[in-house]
Amino acid sequence: MKNEKHGLIVSVSPHIKSEETTSRIMWSVSAALFPAVLMGAYYFGPGAVIAVLLSIFSAVGAEYIYLKALKKKVVVSDGSAFLTGLLLGLNLPPSVPFYIPVIGSLVAVIITKQLFGGLGYNIFNPALIGRAFLLVSFPRLMTVWSEPSAAFVHLDARTTATPLGILKEEGITKLIEVFGDKWNLYSQLLIGSRGGCIGETSVVALLIGAAFLMYKQYISWHIPFSFLGTAAIIAWIFGGQGSLFSGDPLLHLMSGGMILGAFFMATDYVTSPSVKTGQILFGIGCGFLTMLIRLKGGYPEGVMFAILIMNCFSPLIDRGFKAKVFGAVKKQ
Amino acid sequence: MRVALFKGGIHPPDKKNLSADKPITVTSSPERVFIPLSQHLGAPCKAIVTPGQEVKKGELIGEPSGFVSAPVHSSVSGKVIAIAEFLNAMGRMVTSVIIENNGKEEWATLKDTPDFDSLSPEELKEKIKSAGIVGMGGAAFPTIVKLSPPKEKPIDTVILNGAECEPYLTADYRLMLEHPGEIIGGLRILMKIFGVDRGYIGIEDNKPEAIRKMTEILEEKDTIKICSLPVKYPQGAEKMLIKSVTGREIPPRALPMDVKVVVQNVGTARAVFEAVRYGKPLIERVVSVTGEGIRNPLNLYAKIGTLISHLIEQCGGLKENALKVISGGPMMGFALSSLDVPVTKGTSGIVVMSEMEIIHAADFGPCIRCGRCIEICPMGLMPSMLSIYAEKGFYEGAKEYNLFDCFECGSCAFVCPSRRPMVQLIRLAKSMVKP
Numbered sequence: 001m002k003n004e005k006h007g008l009i010v011s012v013s014p015h016i017k018s019e020e021t022t023s024r025i026m027w028s029v030s031a032a033l034f035p036a037v038l039m040g041a042y043y044f045g046p047g048a049v050i051a052v053l054l055s056i057f058s059a060v061g062a063e064y065i066y067l068k069a070l071k072k073k074v075v076v077s078d079g080s081a082f083l084t085g086l087l088l089g090l091n092l093p094p095s096v097p098f099y100i101p102v103i104g105s106l107v108a109v110i111i112t113k114q115l116f117g118g119l120g121y122n123i124f125n126p127a128l129i130g131r132a133f134l135l136v137s138f139p140r141l142m143t144v145w146s147e148p149s150a151a152f153v154h155l156d157a158r159t160t161a162t163p164l165g166i167l168k169e170e171g172i173t174k175l176i177e178v179f180g181d182k183w184n185l186y187s188q189l190l191i192g193s194r195g196g197c198i199g200e201t202s203v204v205a206l207l208i209g210a211a212f213l214m215y216k217q218y219i220s221w222h223i224p225f226s227f228l229g230t231a232a233i234i235a236w237i238f239g240g241q242g243s244l245f246s247g248d249p250l251l252h253l254m255s256g257g258m259i260l261g262a263f264f265m266a267t268d269y270v271t272s273p274s275v276k277t278g279q280i281l282f283g284i285g286c287g288f289l290t291m292l293i294r295l296k297g298g299y300p301e302g303v304m305f306a307i308l309i310m311n312c313f314s315p316l317i318d319r320g321f322k323a324k325v326f327g328a329v330k331k332q
Numbered sequence: 333m334r335v336a337l338f339k340g341g342i343h344p345p346d347k348k349n350l351s352a353d354k355p356i357t358v359t360s361s362p363e364r365v366f367i368p369l370s371q372h373l374g375a376p377c378k379a380i381v382t383p384g385q386e387v388k389k390g391e392l393i394g395e396p397s398g399f400v401s402a403p404v405h406s407s408v409s410g411k412v413i414a415i416a417e418f419l420n421a422m423g424r425m426v427t428s429v430i431i432e433n434n435g436k437e438e439w440a441t442l443k444d445t446p447d448f449d450s451l452s453p454e455e456l457k458e459k460i461k462s463a464g465i466v467g468m469g470g471a472a473f474p475t476i477v478k479l480s481p482p483k484e485k486p487i488d489t490v491i492l493n494g495a496e497c498e499p500y501l502t503a504d505y506r507l508m509l510e511h512p513g514e515i516i517g518g519l520r521i522l523m524k525i526f527g528v529d530r531g532y533i534g535i536e537d538n539k540p541e542a543i544r545k546m547t548e549i550l551e552e553k554d555t556i557k558i559c560s561l562p563v564k565y566p567q568g569a570e571k572m573l574i575k576s577v578t579g580r581e582i583p584p585r586a587l588p589m590d591v592k593v594v595v596q597n598v599g600t601a602r603a604v605f606e607a608v609r610y611g612k613p614l615i616e617r618v619v620s621v622t623g624e625g626i627r628n629p630l631n632l633y634a635k636i637g638t639l640i641s642h643l644i645e646q647c648g649g650l651k652e653n654a655l656k657v658i659s660g661g662p663m664m665g666f667a668l669s670s671l672d673v674p675v676t677k678g679t680s681g682i683v684v685m686s687e688m689e690i691i692h693a694a695d696f697g698p699c700i701r702c703g704r705c706i707e708i709c710p711m712g713l714m715p716s717m718l719s720i721y722a723e724k725g726f727y728e729g730a731k732e733y734n735l736f737d738c739f740e741c742g743s744c745a746f747v748c749p750s751r752r753p754m755v756q757l758i759r760l761a762k763s764m765v766k767p
Contacts, residue, residue, distance in 0.1 A: 009655050010423075010669045012756040014742030015662040015685060016344055016499065020704075020749040022697050078697065120698035120750075274703030274716060323712040325734050326338070326571060327581040 022119075025218055025269075026079030030086055032209030033264065037090065039192045039202035043148035044094035048198045052089030055101035059085025062109040072118075080119050084108050087127035087264065090199025091257065091304075092134075094146045095159075100138060104130035124311045125271045128304050135304075145195035160195040163255045168300040171241060172248065189254040200257040210263035222279035223272055223286075224262040228253055230287025238295055258290065261303035271311040278321035285310045336579040338572040340710040341564035342743045344499050344663070346538060351502045351622040351629040356510055358633045359646055361435055365408050365637030366418050367393065368428045371676040372472035374400030379429055385412045388440035390613050393429050402474040402677075403464040406431055407615035407635035409438040421640070421659040421673045422666050428674070431637070443611040453525045456608055463607030464677075465614050469493060469504075469568070469597035470660055472678030475604070478596070479525055481589040487526040491577050492519050494535040494542065494598040495561055495568030498661025501681040503618040504598050506631045508535070508542035511602055512549050518601030519556060521608050526594065531556040532577045533598070538563045565663060566741040570595050572710055584737050599680075614677055621647045625654030625684035634675045640682055641671040656685040663742045697750035705744035705754065711737050715744035715754050722757035727764040736767045 041049045063081035067074045076082075088104050108130030116122040135142045147160040163185075166175045179185035188194050192202025200206075213219045232249035239247020252258065257265075266272060266286050273282050286306045293302025370376035377394030381387060387406040394404035410433045418428035445451075451459075461476040481487060492515065496504040508515060515533075523531045535543050537560045547558050559577050561567050571582050573595060580591040588595055596604075599618065606612040615636050622629035627648030634643055640659070644650060650657075658665040659673075662683055705715040714733050721730040738758050745754040 007655070008657055008668060008671075010667040011656075012753060012759065013658075013662070013664050013666070013740070014745050014755065015656060015658055015665065015667065015683075016746065017751060018342075018344075018747050020747065021751065022700055022749045025700075025702070025749055073695075075697070118698065120700045269700045269702040272701075274701045274706050274714070276703070276707065318714075322714060322733075323706065323709075325584055325713065325737050326575075326711045327583040327586070328712075329583065 023078040026083050028216060028218055030079060030083050032212045033086055035205035035208045036199040036202055039205040040198035043192060044146055044198055048094040051092050051096055051101050052198060054098055055089030055105050056082055056085035058102045058105035059109050062106050066110055066114050081109055084126045088130045091131045091197050093142060093144055094198050095144055096141055100134055100141060104134045107133045120270055122270055124308055125265055125268050128265060128308050131304055132308060148193045162195045164300040197257060200260040203254045203259050206259045219267040222276050223267050223283040226280045226283030227262040227266055227286045230284045231291050234291035256301040257303040261307055266307050271314055273314045273317040275318050275321040278317040281317055282310055335559050335561055335576045338575045338710050340708045342708050342746050344565055344746060346499045348502050351620050351631055352505060354630050356506050356618055356631045356633050359638060359643060361433055362638045362642050363433055365431050365635055366428045366674040367404055367637035368420050368426045368674060368676060369394045369404055370426045372466055372678060374398055377404050379415050381412045383412050383414050387412060387431060388438045390615060391440040400474055400477055402466050405464055405613040405615050407637050408433040409436050410434040419670055419673050421668060423669050441611050445609055448608050456521055456525050459608050460604055463613040465603050465607060466677045467597055468599035468617060470678050470680050475600055478594055485589045486592060487589060487594050488528050488592040489530045489578060490522045490526060490528060491593060491595045492533040492598050492601050493568055493573055493595055494533050495573060497536060497565045497568035498663055500622050500683045501620045501661050502631055503620045503680050505539050505542055507599055507602060507618055509545055512545045514602045514605045515598050516549060518605035521604055522596060529555040532559050534559045534561050534573050534577050536561050536563045536567055566710055569741060619643060619675060619679055620681035623684035625651050625686040627651055636677055637674045639672050639674055643682060644671060650684060653686040654684050655687050658683040696752045700750055702749060704747040708743050708747055713738055719752050719754050719757045722761035727761045730761040731765060735761055
C-alpha cells in the first residue's frame, strides 16, 4: 500500500527481519555436503559424479516442470529441490545406471514432495523415499558396491561388499581380516575408503559439513546426538557376538549411512519435529530403529527405514511436546 | 542484583546509537495542535471547550467519560478553532480538539507543592488522575486504573520499566540520563500509594550509563534496586520484565496485580512526579525521532497534539530513500499512512526506515517447520502452527494453540526464514474467533 502524498509503505509490525531465508539455509546445507561429494568423487570416480549430477538435474527439472504445468509460482531457486537431488545422489551406490537417479528424483520431488503440497507439507523425507523406492524396485542394482579405487584412472572398478554387509553375513572377525586390523578398519571408515553409497563413506568429510551447519545454527545437537547416542548404546550392549556389552559402537557409528543420516537427513526441518525436546525423542527412535534393523532385520543397513518410520511420528511428537505456555500451571 | 530470565527472545540490531547521544531538545512551538480526545483503549473523553474559546496551557479540555479513561489537557495557550474528526497514528478518524497556538505559553494550573511527602495516598492518586497520566511506554493505559487494584489483590512490588527493548528508541534512555531524580521521585510516590517498600527499576545492560546514573542517586541501603537486565527483546514486555525482576510468572489472561506487581514506564514515573510536585498535567513527552531515513535523528520534547510532520521537519526532514515511517518501535509500532497525525501520550518514537531496511513480505513462503519461532516465542507458543491454521482459515484450530496468549511482540516474524507475516496472520485469526 502506498500513500500518494508521501509515498509511504504501510504494513503490519514487525518492520524488521533477520537476514535468514529459506533459500540461504537450503544452499548452506548443500554447501555443507560438498566435502562428502569431493570424497565420493575421489574414491568412486566419474560414474559417481555423473550419478549425483543426474540426480540433481532431474530433481530440479522435475520441480520446475511440475510447477510450470500446474501454473504455480516456480520456486526452484529456494534450493530445496537441488538439496533433495543432491541427497538422493549421495545415497546411491556409485555404479548405478543413468535411469536410476532420474527415477529416484522423480519419485522424491513429484510424489513425495509436490503431491503432498510442496515444500513444508511433505510427511516423508523426499530423498529417502526416492531411495527406498529404488531399493525395493531395483534391489540388485541398488546393492552393487564398487571398490573405492582412489582415482579417476581405475575405470575397471571391481565390486566389493560394504562393511555392514560383511558384518551381517560373515561377522566381525572377517571384517577385521578384510581391513587388516582394527585400527586400519577405523581409519578407513573415517576417511571413507570403503564400499558404500557415494556420499556416506567419508565420515570426516561429513563431520566437517555437520560442524559448519551446527556453527551456523542451521541444525542443533538434539536429533543427531540422540540418534547417534542411542545407536551407540544399543550397538555396545547388543552388537557383540554371544555376550552382552561386547559390541563395537564406533564401528556402527562410522559405517553405513549413520553419519549422513543423523546430521543431514534426520535433521530435515519439514519431516522432523519442530520442538527441541521432541527432537530428542525423534532421534532416540531413529537410533533404536536403525540398530533394530541392523542387528535383527533382513537388511544390513537400517538408517533409511528408521528415519522414514520416525517421519510419520513427527506431527504427533510435536503435539505431545507442545511447550508450556508462559505462566501456565501444569495440570494436576 | 541477580535476575531470572524468560525463555526465548531475540537479538535484533539495536541501532540506538543513531540518537542515544542526542540530549532531549525542545521542539519549536507548533502553530496548531491537534489533540485527540481518545488516545488509548477505553471511553473517549467529552470535549468541554467550544470553538472560539481561549485556553491556557494545561487547561482541561476533555473530561473522562468512563473508568478506563484519562482527562485531556491543552498543550498550548491559544484559541480553540475546531472540534473535529482528525486522523490519528493508527489510521482512524478520532474527535480532536484543534487549538491555534498564541505562542505565549501561559500556564493554567502550575502550583508547586514542595511538601508533597505529607500527602496521603488518596490525595496522590487524585493528583495523578486529574493530570491525565497514562502509560507512556506505548499502550497509554490510564495509570490511575493500575493504581486502583481491587482490595483482594494486594501489591507488594512496584517495577519501573526502563528496558526500552525496542530497537532505535532512546527516549527512556535520555530521560534516565537527564532526569534520574524525577524518575526515582515518581517511583517513591508510586510506592507510597501502595504502601510498599520494594521498588525496582529494570534497565537493559546495553545502557550502562543509565544504570550508573540511576544507581548513583539512590541512597545507601535504599529499598529501591536497579536491575541490570540482559539485552533480549522483548525484555520490556510487562510479563517478561516481571519474570526477570521478581521471578514471578503471570498466568495466562491474568494481570500483573495477580502476582502482586505494578509496572510503570520510567517516563510515566517522571510524569507522576511532575503532576504531584508541580501539578503539571501530561501535555508533553519525549519522542525519539530516528532511523536511517531521517536526516538528523533527535530526542525531542514534544507537545501532545504536535503533528509528526512538524517533528520530522525539526529533524531536517526525510531523506530521499525514506519509505516507511513508524510510530513506536520497529517491532511493535504502527506504520503511518500520513505524517499529518498528532503526537499522543503514547508516542514513544518515530522511526523512519529507509529503502535498504524494508523487507517486502508480499511473497512469503510456506512454513518449513524449522522451529525457530517455537524456540524464541517468549510466551511458549507455537507460532508456526498459529500461522498455518490462520493461513488455511482454520481459525478455531488456532485456539488450541493458545492463540489469545500471543501479545504480538513480532519475534516469530523476525526470525522466520520464510518471511511469513506471522503477526498479521495471528491478528487475522484473533479477529475471526472469540477468545
